[in-house]
Amino acid sequence: MRVLILGGTGEARALAGRLHERPDLHVTSSLAGRVREPQLPPGDVRVGGFGGPDGLADWLRRERVRAVVDATHPFARTISDNAVAAAQRAGCPLLVLRRPAWEPESGDDWRPVPSMAAAAELLPELGERIFLTTGRQGLAHFAGLDLRFLVRTVDPPEPPLPPRTTVLLARGPFTVHDELALLREHRIEVLVSKNSGGSMTSAKLTAARELGLPVVMVQRPPRPDVPSAGTVEQAVAWLDAVPRDHAG
Structure with missing residues (x-):
């Protein structure tokens, strides 16, 4: 067959x-x-x-x-x-x-949104330093925001990008130890993620929970x-x- x-x-x-x-x-x-x-x-x-x-x-x-x-x-x-x-x-x-899909646990501060556009609209009221982990596609939704972005993707993203962006090229899996170090190094205040599920990239959610950071979670279609x-x-x-x- x-x-x-x-x-x-x-x-x-x-x-x-x-x-x-x-x-x-x-x-x-x-x-x-x-x-x-x-x-x-x-x-x-x-x-x-x-x-x-x-x-x-x-x-x-x-x-x-x-x-x-x-x-x-x-x-x-x-x-x-x-x-x-x-x-x-x-x-x-x-x-x-x-x-x-991932489910919030005790201590999580998730802000569910239906789309990338909705995530971008919510960010200015949550913080100045953003860890954006939604992949290469859809970054244009954030291009008009004057915030500091750390963008992690597997391949280099294409413009338009936010004016103050640092790009980190990396492929999971990631550990909680490394994610905590990354969030602290860049003084991240907000994590943005798609609800992809799985264990490859879930460590960032644990790290955000330990640091008390809000997570803007884009819901699945x-x-x-x-x-x-x-x-x-x-x-x-x-x-x-x-x-x-x-x-x-």
Whole structure:
């Protein structure tokens, strides 16, 4: 059975690793190509877009794919929407694999917001020194703010950026010890994060809690109305239940 994993996350790589050695499956992982040096999963990998939902649907039919797992980032809304439309057009079962969202703990001071624009609007009333950990995309929302920003991304961000910005290039996982040192070194007053979930970058939340810092938390977009799983094990079980005689 041919399976497409829409990847780019740790869960996608773990799923590809679990399925790679199985003789009953042929797995292809697809990466959007937005990271210059992505961490590649085992097995076949394709990089780049499909040309929207129609292009993806054509690819699914041409490659006779019988199941799709959308294991993209929780904030990759466009890719997820395209996957739903393409799977419907190709008559292909689709599962969304998303790691659980972070939940506030005792001592947290979270300020939930629905979007990056809302986060930018809230910042001036919270502090002067901001640790922005939302990735490369969407930084333009903060470009008009005369605040001090420490921006951490995997690859260099593109303008426009806030006028007073220090860029830190780094890839997780991060430790609580190092995050505390970073926050203290830059005298950070506010942390901004997307609710991505997972353990790779959660140490910053623990560090903010220990220092009593407010966290502006951008909430996830709604999950597509399709079957979903929160773990790799659940995704494997779903794939095992897909009929092998599906037309594709």
